[in-house]
Structures are given as structure tokens and as C-alpha cells.
Amino acid sequence: MIGSYVAVGDSFTEGVGDPGPDGSYVGWADRFAVVLADRRPEGDFTYTNLAVRGKLLDQIVADQVPRAVELAPDLVTFCAGGNDIIRPGTDPDEVAERFENAVAKLTAAIGTVVVTTGFDTRGVPVLKHLRGKIATYNGHVRAVADRYGCPVLDLWSLKALQDRRAWGDDRLHLSPEGHTRVALRAGRLLGIDLPADPEQPWPPLPPRGTLDIRRDDVQWAREFLVPWIGRRLRGESSGDHVTAKGTLSPDDIKTWITKVA
DSSP states (O other): OOOEEEEEOSHHHHTTTSBOTTSSBOHHHHHHHHHHHTTSOTTOOEEEEOOOTTOOHHHHHHHTHHHHHHHOOSEEEEOOOHHHHTSTTOOHHHHHHHHHHHHHHHHTTOSEEEEEOOOOOTTSTTGGGGHHHHHHHHHHHHHHHHHHTOOEEOSTTOGGGGSGGGBOTTSSSBOHHHHHHHHHHHHHHTTOOOSSOTTOOOOOOOOOOHHHHHHHHHHHIIIIIHHHHHHHHHTOOTTTTOOOOEEEOHHHHHHHHHHHO
8 A cells, every 4th residue: 555656767757758738748657656546545645756858867866866765755666777778889787787876775765666677679760779788778677676676667578568559659758558558567566456457459450551651760750860869969858948747646647637538
């Protein structure tokens, strides 16, 4: 019976790809908070989302981890390092060492710290070439989790995310349904009995021709890949002027989900 939850991380945990009604995002962590709150008496649950898109591991550790420790919730979810791993020249072994230092700080102060693996990017343009690097980092994340007794939210093995409908138009962030699948997987991880299955099969898709696929790839590269590369070259981040959502009411989150459903 978790009474308080703090989400720490980057765009994945902020919820990019799962739009709310006011220009912000909902995301898997907010949806998971609703699942947890529904199992508590009304008003007896607190939730804070500290995640900010584009943040690197060291930024998350400096800005979010101390705040999470200060709040001292029953549960923290910690997803960090992904933005480091996809940058050219980074060493997953070195990133993992810094990740472990952060986990040590969190587990020393928090009862339960859930860590997450990276996605299997086999079908994602550009990122599919980093699949081995991501897998290496995932191995470290699981080893750190074993050493510190952390449950692992394993996104690599979530086969439902291999469907393109689980991803937004930018192919870097999950769609609302993708975020929902992750929230369900998080609930299952903590032993919560949920009526929906995160691996529920998707409805069949009509076949797509080679020309359709190529047209989509060109449009994606123009709208998303080129601007992303430009930000990297300029040393900019999508989260440079973004503040964390902070403390949220699960009832408000339900309202947001209903409005955009």
C-alpha cells in the first residue's frame, strides 16, 4: 500500500508523446500514480513528477535526486542515462558507474526504488544502430538493481512496444497507448492486480507498401531527425526552458486523461 511516489527521469518519465489538454504531458508515471492512488483511501496519496525532457544523467542526479531524497516517499522510479547513451562517443560502462552512484543515494533514503531498462530499438531508424550499446547499459542496470535490491521495470522485454502504434510521430517517444502499456507493466511489477494486460495483442494493421514506408521515413527525417541533430550540434536541449510538473493530484490526472481520450 504505497502512500507516496516520486518519479525521477527525463522525457520518458515526463510523459512526452502523451499530451494533456493544456500543452503539458501525462505519461506512464502519471498514469501509474493513478493506479497507486486508487488503492488508497481518498486523499491519502501524494505524487510528484520531477522528470524533465532532454536531461542527462548528471543533470538528473544534481537536480532531481536530492529533491526525491528530501521528499522521502515510499516509492521512487528512477529512469536516467538514456540521453547519455544515444550521444556519440559515450561509454555505457562509464555511464553505468554514475548510474550506480545515484541508485546508492536513493536506496539509502527510500524504501523502494524501481529502475528501468532501455527500449529494444531494433525497429527504430537511427537508434537501431545503438541497440548493442543500449543492451550493454541494460545489463549494467540489471546488475545494479541486483546489488541494491531494486525492482526492474524491464522495457526491453515489453514486446507490445515493438508495434509502431506504441510510438509517437517522432519515433523517439511513446504514444499515449505506449505509455499506458508501460504503466500497466509497472503495476504488474509491484504485484498489483490489473484488469488489462500490458502485452495485450494489437488489432491487425492493413499492409503497407514500400512507397508508403519510404514516404513516412522521409517525412520523419525532415520533421524530427534534422531538428534533433541541429539541437545536438548547437549544444541545446529540448528541456532547456522546461520545469518539472512537480506535485500532481491523481484526480486531476484522471481528468486530463478523460479530456484527451
